[in-house]
Amino acid sequence: MIRPFGESALLVELGSAERAQALAASIRDNTIGGIVAVVPGAESVLVELDPWEIESERVAHALEGRLARTAELAPIGRLRRIPVIYGGEHGPDLADVAELCGLTQAEVIERHAATELRVLFLGFAPGFAYLGGLPDELHVPRLATPRTRTPAGSVAIAGSMSGIYPADLPGGWRVIGRTSLVLFDPRGDPPAYLAPGDTVRFEPISG
């Protein structure tokens, strides 16, 4: 489904992050005239165009053809291993999460670390990756009252997703651990450690 998004953009809804990444990659590899940016979302791609060069109606037509040829891709990214100290001062919500899930803290850690998660898209803050694929038994609601400051490196979960705070940020996700990896460095190349399509595996380490 291709929807108008102002005179300079279209929203292409694909129903899954995998297809959205595939379409974004396809446009980056083989662009369509007039497109100036593609931004993957949870199940969609924002396509921005230069209205001087082309009308959005014509880009929509070209995208229809491209969509028909865009299959679901296998994971396109790298495997990223992320060392985590779970619980204690580094994971202040681990005990509550265990209680909400009806599991022991050790079981929460084991299930979180046993799952290969996938970077669906980035947003909220530079380097913040939404990681999909969390097992159902770890789905918990956000905090009723968000923290005004969640420390950089906090590994957290909410709903069906996990994430890592790249900087000290306000946040409502439940923090179960912490990593010392730098997730975002504006002077780095690339500036973010994770990119859409990457596979992520958390590895428990002891503090």
Add this chain to the structure above:
Amino acid sequence: MIEVLVPGPLTSVQDAFGRPDWRHLGVPVGGAADAWSARLANRMAGNSDNDALLEITLGGLELRCERAANAALVGGMSVSVDSLPVAANAVFPARAGSVIRVDPGSGARGYLAVAGGIMVPPILGSRSTDLRSGFGGHDGRALRSGDLLEIGSSSTTPRRWTGSRPDGPIRIVPGPHATGISLDGEWTVGTEADRTGVRLDGRRLEALGEVPSMGLPLGAVQVPPDGRPIVMLADRPVTGGYPVPACVIRADVGRVAQLRPGDKVTFASVSLGEAREALASAEAELAALEAPGDENLGWTGSHE
């Protein structure tokens, strides 16, 4: 070099276009909230559109120029040099030691371009300050008293502007969701009006729920569950999960960035074709520049 004597409530180094190419890694676009005014200030000062300049929020800025320079101030502020008022939207000369003062005026933001541009190192392709993440611009932060800003060299001619900016309703076109909902009519700007977005008050739309997070273009009008729309501006996050029934057209987004809390604003729906025509017209107004005549004091000649 220019020295910040008094920074005002929020003055930062910005450029016109920000960082549009790093959004897939979560980096917001940023740049001038009213990019049209920033580009005009740069053009009047003889700079390139995307040169770094100062974005001044609600006035209160005082600077000292260490050497003579041409400068231009565009947007909703008034400006004086050594206590003498300078015409709005005009290029003016500052002599070595001159104090430039920017005061509140008709809008939220003013753009002060100095010939040669502000020399800060580009980060991720832009000299703009990302105030939330703390990088880019001058040390990744708003300006403070005592800050020294290096100015580039310039040998270009400053120019006088003969164009105008529309002052009618803010024009909107359809967004991807709930397009049956009309935002046309009058709104009041809420207290939450910053570089991220401008929240509208005065009436409430029906709750529209949430949608899967998606990339947000400039000017997207998000409707959160409380039914108070937010027009998303330069520092908007890369993605958002609220429905977007409408978008402010590109030609008018900068005008939204000039709104202050309590201001009245009227929306009017237009077609995509009309939105494109409005953009062409806004670009044409930007290009309405001419060399200043001899009577114009805004020309201090080539300088280093």
